[in-house]
Amino acid sequence: MSTTTIQEIAEATQESYTIKDLVDFSDRHYGDWRDEFHKNGCAVIKNVISPEKAKYYCDKQVQWLKNFELGFDENDESTWTAEHLPVSFKGGMYFAYGSTHEKMAWEARSEPAVIDIFEKLWETKELLCSFDGLNISLPRRKDLNWSPWPHCDQNPNRKGMQAVQGLLNFAPNGPKDGGLMLMKGSAKLFDEFFAQKRDAYDHEDAPPPELKYMDLFLFHQKDLKWFEERGCELVKINMEPGDFVLWDSRTMHYACLPEGDQIRHVQYVCMTPKRFATDKALELKKQCFENYMGTTHWPHCNIRPAAEKPLRNGEVCPKYRTEPFEKPELTDSVLKLAGVKAY
Numbered sequence: 060m061s062t063t064t065i066q067e068i069a070e071a072t073q074e075s076y077t078i079k080d081l082v083d084f085s086d087r088h089y090g091d092w093r094d095e096f097h098k099n100g101c102a103v104i105k106n107v108i109s110p111e112k113a114k115y116y117c118d119k120q121v122q123w124l125k126n127f128e129l130g131f132d133e134n135d136e137s138t139w140t141a142e143h144l145p146v147s148f149k150g151g152m153y154f155a156y157g158s159t160h161e162k163m164a165w166e167a168r169s170e171p172a173v174i175d176i177f178e179k180l181w182e183t184k185e186l187l188c189s190f191d192g193l194n195i196s197l198p199r200r201k202d203l204n205w206s207p208w209p210h211c212d213q214n215p216n217r218k219g220m221q222a223v224q225g226l227l228n229f230a231p232n233g234p235k236d237g238g239l240m241l242m243k244g245s246a247k248l249f250d251e252f253f254a255q256k257r258d259a260y261d262h263e264d265a266p267p268p269e270l271k272y273m274d275l276f277l278f279h280q281k282d283l284k285w286f287e288e289r290g291c292e293l294v295k296i297n298m299e300p301g302d303f304v305l306w307d308s309r310t311m312h313y314a315c316l317p318e319g320d321q322i323r324h325v326q327y328v329c330m331t332p333k334r335f336a337t338d339k340a341l342e343l344k345k346q347c348f349e350n351y352m353g354t355t356h357w358p359h360c361n362i363r364p365a366a367e368k369p370l371r372n373g374e375v376c377p378k379y380r381t382e383p384f385e386k387p388e389l390t391d392s393v394l395k396l397a398g399v400k401a402y
Contacts, residue, residue: 076216078335082181084220093180100246101306103296107172113229113300117324119163120195120229126384127156133322139197146369146376150203150316151196151237151323155369157383159190159353165387167227167326168396176303177330180223185333187358188396190347194226194325196237198317205316209242209278212356213308215253217274220246222331224356225305228298229324237317238298241306242283244291249309252285273361278311286311303328308356327356333402335359344398351382358398 084097096102124131124144131143147153158164167173168188178184213222232238245252259277283293295315296304306312317323336344336359343362347354353365369376387393394400 076214077218078221080334081219081221082332091179096180096305096307099243100310101241101243101296101304103298104176104303104305105299106301107176107227107303108170108301110300112170113324116163116167116227116229116326117300117322120193120324123158123161123163123384124195127378129378136199139200140202141371144197145378146371147195149208149314150200150205151194152192152314153195154192154353154365155367156378156380157351159192159365160348160351160387161193161383162385162387164193164326165393168328169390169392170227173225173227173303173328174330174392174396176225176305177223180305181330181332183332183334185402186330186396187333187336187344187398189327189329189356189358190344190352190354190397191327191329191356192353193327194314194323196314196317196323198237198319198321198323200316203316207240207315208313209240209283209311210313211245211249211276211278211309211311212274213249213276214274215249215257215276218250220307220309221335222274222308222329222357222359223305224308224327224329225303226325226327228302228304229300229326231300231321232296232298232323233319233321234295234297235317235319236297236321237315237323239296239304240293240313240315241296242286242291242293242311244289245286245311246307246309248286248289248291252282257282273363274308274355274357283311329356329358330396331358333359333398336398341398348397348399 088094092102092104121133127145129143130138132138145156177186298304340360340362347362347364354362368379395402
């Protein structure tokens with residue numbers, strides 16, 4: 060499938076930037092983590108899965124890297140280089156090789172406590188999940204040129220809270236362990252910031268314009284100052300194994316690389332109400348699911364199948380594959396979250 064065809068299909072799921080039955084969360088009080096979430100645009104929820112289950116996911120992710128048979132050894136730091144790893148984005152984010160539909164990814168998305176978070180947040184049990192990537196970031200890599208890339212994942216034309224991103228954390232994640240940087244409070248200033256024309260930063264990691272990422276805006280350094288002058292604070296989110304963090308897609312954020320000793324292990328999980336999706340979007344999700352293709356962070360629109368093949372030294376990676384090593388169990392929960400089965 061060509062990039063142009065993919066873009067045309069994705070745009071067909073993009074019927075409107077507005078959603079008629081968008082939830083209005085103003086003037087609500089819950090007495091739990093949701094109050095912090097709506098105030099700051101983000102919240103950390105502790106102990107969503109057990110430390111033992113988090114260790115299980117860490118081991119599965121390490122095994123996934125080893126499955127490529129490129130010589131990676133988690134105990135030998137000399138193998139923590141690109142030549143021993145599948146191709147990633149920003150030093151550890153994996154979206155290709157069928158990774159978004161690995162059994163372990165769907166197990167994480169289907170964790171009852173994870174689903175419960177999004178059910179409480181959106182006040183519905185009928186949810187869709189994005190086919191999002193995972194993050195395995197190795198510390199002290201000497202073969203990477205990394206720079207911050209503050210961005211948000213919501214198009215300025217979309218008004219209100221239309222998507223919420225999250226990640227389930229599997230390994231200890233302290234100040235030196237890389238992780239998620241968030242501009243607390245920036246979601247509330249989204250409309251004010253974009254009330255005037257803004258030019259996105261042409262970052263070295265920006266996708267090529269022809270891909271037309273419909274829900275990505277990269278901020279300039281001066282933009283960070285704009286938010287900070289209005290009371291926002293850029294914070295590093297530190298987490299324990301089994302913790303979950305979620306953030307409004309209007310929130311400025313980025314992932315930073317680990318500097319200490321700990322490998323970062325994360326599964327990204329984003330869910331929105333199924334009623335937000337059009338029939339076209341659901342049909343595209345079904346095609347993506349059946350063909351093990353990843354999507355954007357958006358579960359209900361801008362599905363945009365991730366069909367770009369990973370490049371190694373300018374050529375398609377010899378380890379390129381279109382199916383997961385371990386296919387997901389087609390449980391009721393998985394099929395409903397994928398948009399394949401009706402609620």
